Amino acid sequence: MKQRLFKPLALAVGLAVASYGHAAVELTRGIDVKQFDKKLNPCGDFFGYVNGNWIRANAIPGDRSTWGSFEQLDEASLAATHDIAEAAAKDLASAKPGSIESKIGAFYKSGMDEAAANKAGVAPIADTLKRIDGLKTPEEIAAFLHDAHAQGRAQLFNFGGEADFKNSTMQIAYAFQGGLALPERAYYLEDGKDGSYKKIRDAYVAHVAKVLELAGTDKAAAAAQAGKVLAFEKRLAEASLAPVELRSPENQYHYVTVEEAQKQNPRFGWNKFLASQNLDIKGFSLSQPKFFAAVDAMLADVPAADWQAYLRAHVIDGASPYLSDALVEENFNFYSKTLRGQQENRPRWKRVIDTVEESMGMAMGQLYVDKNFPPEAKKRAQELVDNLRAATKERIEKLEWMGADTKKKALDKWASFTPKIGYPDEWRDWSGLAVKPEGYFANVSAAAKFNHDWDMAKIGKPVDKKEWGMTPQTVNAYYNPLKNEIVFPAAILQPPFFDAKADDALNYGGIGAVIGHEMMHGYDDEGSKFDATGNLADWWTKEDRTKFEERTARLVKQFDDYVAIDGLHVKGQLTLGENIADLGGLSVSYDAFKLAQARDNKNSKEQIDGLLPDQRFFINFAQVWRRNFRPEELKRRLNVDPHAPAQFRAIGAPSNMHQFAEAFSCKAGDAMVRSGDKLVKIW
Incomplete structure (x- = not known):
């Protein structure tokens, strides 16, 4: 199992309608109250209350091991890149020699030649x-x-x-x-x-x-x-x-x-x-x-x-x-079926698209952005980032448990955050990669060597701070402490995370919480060890670090107590960084939401679909995390995934926020109301 080197600290891991096989997958736009399980109390099981009907009605497709908001958006991205690859393969004869269109078309065509792969063995x-x-x-x-x-x-x-x-x-x-x-x-x-x-x-x-x-x-x-x-x-x-x-x-x-x-x-x-x-x-x-x-x-x-x-x-x-179908099937049977519970292999076109993405992801991203990311989406997302930055600064300034010296360094780090939205300002050059319309494995091998040589050529040179660690068509976001940057690819800037036409409550509960999450990775148990310049350096006083660790220990205990499946608990220490980012990110996004309401003179009691703005904020946060798991996949993730299972992310942060309890009239003793030494407040 290949393990990446240093991993950026990511949100997860997944167009109103996405192609899925011969059917259509409808993504949630706004809040659909029909998905609520109103037999449940939001103060007891908030995830079940918001998502219960959806969870029961949306079985995991045979070629997936999980299914939820991320996967639905991933299918949309997959459909878009499939269209690009199909068109490029069809137009190979007329494509400009050496263009990225010609390379993607040739790569995809070679991968779709199943007969040639079987003949070669x-x-x-x-x-x-x-x-x-x-x-x-x-x-x-x-x-x-x-x-x-x-x-x-x-x-x-x-x-x-x-x-x-x-x-x-x-x-x-x-x-x-x-x-x-x-x-x-x-x-x-x-x-x-x-x-x-x-x-x-x-x-x-x-x-x-x-x-x-x-x-x-x-x-x-x-x-x-x-x-x-x-x-x-x-x-x-x-x-x-x-x-x-x-x-x-x-x-x-x-x-x-x-x-x-x-x-x-x-x-x-x-x-x-x-x-x-x-x-x-x-x-x-x-x-x-x-x-x-x-x-x-x-x-x-x-x-x-x-x-x-x-x-x-x-x-x-x-x-x-x-290679051949027999080897493909055996590979699937162990790595996908046995380890992850996936019931059937993905159609060949999806597997080939995945390979093209792994080999030439940024080239595909260049074509994806041209067709799928309007400039107005980037502009609106930038506004949200600016608002979240302001709220983050204010929150750090008001921290009661942090001393002045450490707080100054925390604010220095805040000031040097670099946001990247949508896609890179400069695209990578692919002119040295030769791809042919036949010989799938040969193309995979050529791309592997090309990418390795490209990586080796950067060693010993200054870091290129314009470079991205994710492609624009990736449904995710990340924070890189070595560059102190927060990055939001184009594919995540869609419903249910982001909708330029939606009310503020939805956007701040969705993409706002994502933006806040990535910012707060700069201050989690890992990111907080890197300073404003991206160096591994201790910028904390000993007293403040002790206070921080006392608070994070409560969050470890909170998630250790969650039972995911068959008596297996979430690993609070493994998931600590993501849980800190969720709690801080949702809190910061709520602050920014309130600032936006005040700035725009919005009525904080105005109802949409019978729901108050604060209720819609928290509901969309929980809606983003709706997800079904196959048992094998859930067990695997408990061991290796630094993210807690989605259902616990939906409730973990809100249960520590008094604003949630007030929004849903929850009372002391309710499961979604943490208090005393169980209450976690960090950032």
């Missing part, structure tokens, strides 16, 4: 498998790993560029733990509740044996090798950090000189590795030293045959989505 990876068969020594294994990374096909660990945590103006390289096919280390080292992890391990071994067979290994040998793959990954897991540990910036950054890295991992050979990536640098972040020490030891004491089994299985698994 495993031929596209035959040379790689043959090389693996010949690996005998630690030096040969290390060289293979070096070359795999140089081709953009990372094996065993992840390596890429990001801003230096201690000097955010410069791009450096990061080596990051990886190499595990299962979601995280616990799946290898524990049996899990009711033996669930053990069942998944057994299914994984069966899966590995099957893909090895499909690639030509005889059945007995495949079964034996599959057991070796699990043992190999178990050892990697023992040396890996858990997801909650990886949330700490200190566990993401460990700068060493190249000479120091070479001494720590002499068998792997960082000198040769860096040369293979065309890098001439003095140092980099060896982010999890324990993991890389284990890899170096394994080069010495793990038999070459076991390394071959591991590399063989991962090469086939990595290529399977782009």
Whole structure:
């Protein structure tokens, strides 16, 4: 399972009508009171009250593991990019040579040629498998790993560029733990509740044996090798950090000189590795030293045959989505059906669009924006950002628990926030990527190397602050502490999050809460460790940090107490950053909503559909988080997702706000009214 390097702190994870198969998916515009379950009390189960009827009426489609507001918007984005790709493929003959339209059209056309993929079988990876068969020594294994990374096909660990945590103006390289096919280390080292992890391990071994067979290994040998793959990954897991540990910036950054890295991992050979990536640098972040020490030891004491089994299985698994139907189906059966509960594979066109997005996402975004994002949407969103910024400043200034010195630094950070809305000001150049209308896997491989080389070329140079970490067609938003920026792609600036024609209550309860959420990531348990310039630096007094951690501990306890499924609780420490951002973001957005009402002389008692403005504000917030989960997917997310399940995000922040209790006439003792030492107020 490939793990990204440093992850921007994102909102989630998903056009009034979106195409879905042969049907149409209607997105919520405004508030539909028919979706309320009025048998429930909003002060007891606010999520159920707002979304109960919708949840019961909207089964998860067969090719999804979740279904809700994000997924509906994702289908809209998918339909829009599908139209672009189809048109580009149809117009290939007349397209300007070398244009992004011609590349996207050719890529999509190659992916849709199912017959060619079936005819080729495993031929596209035959040379790689043959090389693996010949690996005998630690030096040969290390060289293979070096070359795999140089081709953009990372094996065993992840390596890429990001801003230096201690000097955010410069791009450096990061080596990051990886190499595990299962979601995280616990799946290898524990049996899990009711033996669930053990069942998944057994299914994984069966899966590995099957893909090895499909690639030509005889059945007995495949079964034996599959057991070796699990043992190999178990050892990697023992040396890996858990997801909650990886949330700490200190566990993401460990700068060493190249000479120091070479001494720590002499068998792997960082000198040769860096040369293979065309890098001439003095140092980099060896982010999890324990993991890389284990890899170096394994080069010495793990038999070459076991390394071959591991590399063989991962090469086939990595290529399977782009090869024959048999391999595609086996890949789906384990990674989507077993791990996530998805009932059927997505139609080929959706899978191909996903691959084009992964390979040329910003090129697709350039075409998407031209057709799907009107300038007035960006203008209105900018107004909301400005209002949220003002409300955030005022809220920080009025904090009673924070001392003057820390508060000044917090305001310095506020002043340097950079918002990005819709799409980049400058588009990436794709002129060096050659794509052909035939040879799907060859195109995937070419794009992987092109993107890797592009990433490597930035290392050792100043950070490009104009660059985006998400494409415009992505239904999400993020905060990047290394740039101190908040980013809102075009695709999320639609109902139910944002509607230029809607009343303020809806927009502030929707996109306003999103904007506030991303701003408050700058002050969560991770983001608060980075200063106004984006450097990992302690700008807090010891006393204020202690007060902050006392408050966040209450939020950890609040979410620890939520039971998601089958007695499994939400992990409050894993989800802490997102929960801080939700609570602070909703509070800030409410303040901005009130400021907007006062500025525009709006009647705070005016009703729409029988609902007061404050009620509509909180209802749209809960409506945004409506979502159904398949049990397998929900259990997986509890282990690896830093976001709490949607139903708890809908109630977690409002239950700590007296404005919610007042809006719905809730009383002390109601589930949605937290008080005493259970009440959480941070920002």
